[in-house]
Amino acid sequence: MTVVTQASELRASMASHGQPRVLVPTMGALHAGHLALVQHAREVAGAEGTVVVSIFVNPIQFDRAGDLAAYPRPLAADLAACRAAGVAVVFVPEVAAMYYPDRSVTVTETQLSRGLCGAARPGHFDGVCTVVLKLFLLSGCDMAVFGNKDFQQLAVIRRMVRDLDVPVTIIGHPTVREADGLALSSRNVRLSAAQRADAPRLRQVLLAARAAVQAGARTAADLLAGARHGLAASPLLRLDYLALVDADSLEEVARLERPAVLAMAVFYGEVRLIDHIRLEP
Numbered sequence: 297m298t299v300v301t302q303a304s305e306l307r308a309s310m311a312s313h314g315q316p317r318v319l320v321p322t323m324g325a326l327h328a329g330h331l332a333l334v335q336h337a338r339e340v341a342g343a344e345g346t347v348v349v350s351i352f353v354n355p356i357q358f359d360r361a362g363d364l365a366a367y368p369r370p371l372a373a374d375l376a377a378c379r380a381a382g383v384a385v386v387f388v389p390e391v392a393a394m395y396y397p398d399r400s401v402t403v404t405e406t407q408l409s410r411g412l413c414g415a416a417r418p419g420h421f422d423g424v425c426t427v428v429l430k431l432f433l434l435s436g437c438d439m440a441v442f443g444n445k446d447f448q449q450l451a452v453i454r455r456m457v458r459d460l461d462v463p464v465t466i467i468g469h470p471t472v473r474e475a476d477g478l479a480l481s482s483r484n485v486r487l488s489a490a491q492r493a494d495a496p497r498l499r500q501v502l503l504a505a506r507a508a509v510q511a512g513a514r515t516a517a518d519l520l521a522g523a524r525h526g527l528a529a530s531p532l533l534r535l536d537y538l539a540l541v542d543a544d545s546l547e548e549v550a551r552l553e554r555p556a557v558l559a560m561a562v563f564y565g566e567v568r569l570i571d572h573i574r575l576e577p
């Protein structure tokens with residue numbers, strides 16, 4: 297496995313590896329969810345192909361300095377996990393290797409990124425689009441694998457690739473969960489024991505919404521009230537947002553008439569967690 301820190305090294309390294317080149321972009325603190333993405337990348341790369349993982353805590357997608365500072369960075373363990381997972385190249389740039397001090401170009405998606413996390417975290421998706429496009433260009437990847445957990449991110453990246461004719465095939469991979477339903481996230485390690493014990497509530501609330509739909513509930517008002525009630529039962533969390541949005545446009549809907557997504561973000565102290573569920577009428 298080759299570990300590179302400079303863009304020029306990444307280009308040179310990728311040129312000497314086989315195709316297809318499959319990128320798994322990460323911010324490190326790799327957990328079983330990331331490793332499932334890497335495993336999937338290995339499968340689609342095939343025997344001749346190359347899996348490249350980027351590990352970069354991208355400062356321009358953070359809206360809170362405390363969150364950026366507290367983001368876990370266990371690099372040695374991450375590299376060991378990549379090696380064990382059959383990754384060929386790991387790109388671990390410093391911030392200075394990614395961004396000029398006077399950089400003045402940003403990639404902005406203006407529709408799908410407006411609500412949900414985009415509204416709650418101004419500038420977040422500009423930062424994501426900008427770094428992801430740079431990682432695509434630097435790695436020369438043919439495909440890239442992203443987790444469905446960040447479903448808005450995935451939708452925004454697909455739109456960027458479509459609108460800018462970026463020659464990269466985007467592959468979404470199902471959310472990986474703990475046995476109690478909590479979606480895996482690098483931020484989970486920052487939860488206290490009590491917060492960790494409470495956090496499966498997110499999944500339970502979402503499953504209850506799906507059960508309500510199966511029992512005939514159709515209005516956003518009913519579904520949101522039920523979910524809000526389930527979340528309010530916890531004294532440990534603070535709701536950031538809760539919304540029912542169309543599965544394609546990500547616009548809020550008043551009734552479930554076609555596939556939609558019930559999405560939420562909550563804070564446990566300073567730790568922000570997201571989750572969602574797809575609902576079909």
Ligand code: PAF
Nearest residue numbers: 321322323354424427446
């Ligand atoms: O999902 C993430 O970990 C990040 O948003 C990504 C895609 C690696 C861009 O920094």
